[in-house]
Amino acid sequence: MKKALSIFMMIILMLGVLAACGPKRDDSSTKDTGKKEETAAKPEKLVVWEDKDKSGWLEKVAADFEKEYGIKIEYKEVEMATKQRDQLRLDGPAGTGPDIVTLPHDQIGQVATEGLLAELKVDSKVTDTFSQPSIDAQTYDGKLYGLPKSSETPVFVYNKDLMKEVPKTMEDLYTFAKENTKGENYGFLALWDNFYFAHGLIGGMGGYVFKNNNGTLDPADIGLNNDGAVEGTEYIQKWYKEGLFPKGIIGENGGSAMDGLFTEGKVASVMNGPWSFKPYTDAGINIGMAALPTLPNGEHVKTFMGVKGWHVSAFSKNQEWATRFIEFITNDENSKYRFEQTSEVPTNKALLDDPVIKDNEGAKAVAEQSQYAVPMPNIPEMGQVWKPMADSLQTVVTGKAEPKAALDSAVEQIKANIESTK
Numbered sequence: 440m441k442k443a444l445s446i447f448m449m450i451i452l453m454l455g456v457l458a459a460c461g462p463k464r465d466d467s468s469t470k471d472t473g474k475k476e477e478t479a480a481k482p483e484k485l486v487v488w489e490d491k492d493k494s495g496w497l498e499k500v501a502a503d504f505e506k507e508y509g510i511k512i513e514y515k516e517v518e519m520a521t522k523q524r525d526q527l528r529l530d531g532p533a534g535t536g537p538d539i540v541t542l543p544h545d546q547i548g549q550v551a552t553e554g555l556l557a558e559l560k561v562d563s564k565v566t567d568t569f570s571q572p573s574i575d576a577q578t579y580d581g582k583l584y585g586l587p588k589s590s591e592t593p594v595f596v597y598n599k600d601l602m603k604e605v606p607k608t609m610e611d612l613y614t615f616a617k618e619n620t621k622g623e624n625y626g627f628l629a630l631w632d633n634f635y636f637a638h639g640l641i642g643g644m645g646g647y648v649f650k651n652n653n654g655t656l657d658p659a660d661i662g663l664n665n666d667g668a669v670e671g672t673e674y675i676q677k678w679y680k681e682g683l684f685p686k687g688i689i690g691e692n693g694g695s696a697m698d699g700l701f702t703e704g705k706v707a708s709v710m711n712g713p714w715s716f717k718p719y720t721d722a723g724i725n726i727g728m729a730a731l732p733t734l735p736n737g738e739h740v741k742t743f744m745g746v747k748g749w750h751v752s753a754f755s756k757n758q759e760w761a762t763r764f765i766e767f768i769t770n771d772e773n774s775k776y777r778f779e780q781t782s783e784v785p786t787n788k789a790l791l792d793d794p795v796i797k798d799n800e801g802a803k804a805v806a807e808q809s810q811y812a813v814p815m816p817n818i819p820e821m822g823q824v825w826k827p828m829a830d831s832l833q834t835v836v837t838g839k840a841e842p843k844a845a846l847d848s849a850v851e852q853i854k855a856n857i858e859s860t861k
Contacts, residue, residue, distance in 0.1 A: 585748030642741030644671035823856035
């Protein structure tokens with residue numbers, strides 16, 4: 440009898456152990472450490488700031504989240520590029536700010552340093568769903584501060600009525616431009632006096648802004664006047680010297696001048712970003728989009744990539760649930776839905792082969808070019824780079840300075856600017 444009882448108790452204990460080891464689905468969050476933490480009490484609502492003219496998709500997704508978790512989502516539109524950051528500085532400390540904001544990734548270093556953003560604690564299974572460059576863009580000083588919402592990078596945009604086939608190389612494009620630049624008509628235009636666009640050639644030739652040491656950018660190591668940067672700038676100079684670009688597309692009004700010529704049907708192709716697709720189409724231009732042709736050295740044009748992300752305010756009292764909402768809205772299903780509503784290309788790896796993106800010419804071009812792009816540096820020192828580089832490039836394209844001298848001057852000014860902010 441005792442033996443039978445012992446066997447029975449042993450079976451019960453084994454069943455208990457197996458049950459404890461079996462899979463469970465609960466509301467607790469698991470970090471990479473494997474430790475479980477208790478879920479914070481549910482708030483009645485979360486406040487979300489989305490970019491201007493972009494919030495329509497949230498109506499459905501917010502309702503889905505509320506249905507699943509019982510938390511209401513209150514959202515409003517606040518212009519992303521400057522106003523969200525500036526408003527968070529005021530509303531956050533006052534206790535009237537949002538739980539969640541969206542920002543361009545190049546602002547992360549600055550706002551994180553100011554203490555405006557909370558570090559995100561998410562499982563690696565979440566970050567692994569996105570492309571690595573887009574996660575790198577959301578990381579500052581080794582800490583993750585957001586999950587990617589969308590990415591954008593300049594691509595090759597052409598008028599299908601004026602160009603029948605996309606050139607494979609920049610030299611092929613150069614030959615096409617030489618043959619098709621007559622009077623007010625041009626074969627190809629780009630804003631290469633603007634460092635955002637010029638970086639594609641400078642970076643593709645071997646230049647770099649700050650040295651990347653295993654994911655950490657070194658502001659003391661600037662590569663904007665090395666041999667590759669000079670070579671890239673000399674290539675830019677060539678197009679202007681030979682009259683392939685009109686003088687009117689230099690400076691602050693260059694973008695609108697270039698767009699005007701393209702929408703008038705006077706330009707066969709341009710280098711521009713996905714923000715231009717709709718205006719060009721609305722103007723009646725039969726556009727095509729593709730990754731940019733390769734450079735004379737055989738390398739791809741290394742465009743800057745901008746990654747918009749979702750972030751948790753450091754002032755939020757509901758950071759755990761805010762993080763949960765960000766995970767929810769950036770999953771594959773909701774990222775796909777947002778793309779369908781906004782046309783902003785997500786960085787979810789699973790969506791690259793989804794027909795909704797694969798069969799979309801513009802999205803496919805952005806996704807392909809993004810493979811060769813680099814995230815704009817998100818450290819605060821990047822703010823000291825733009826003006827000196829713009830000034831130096833403009834002296835080159837207007838024939839006032841040679842590339843090496845102009846770049847040396849720019850780097851000297853950048854270093855002085857950075858030093859003055861310490």
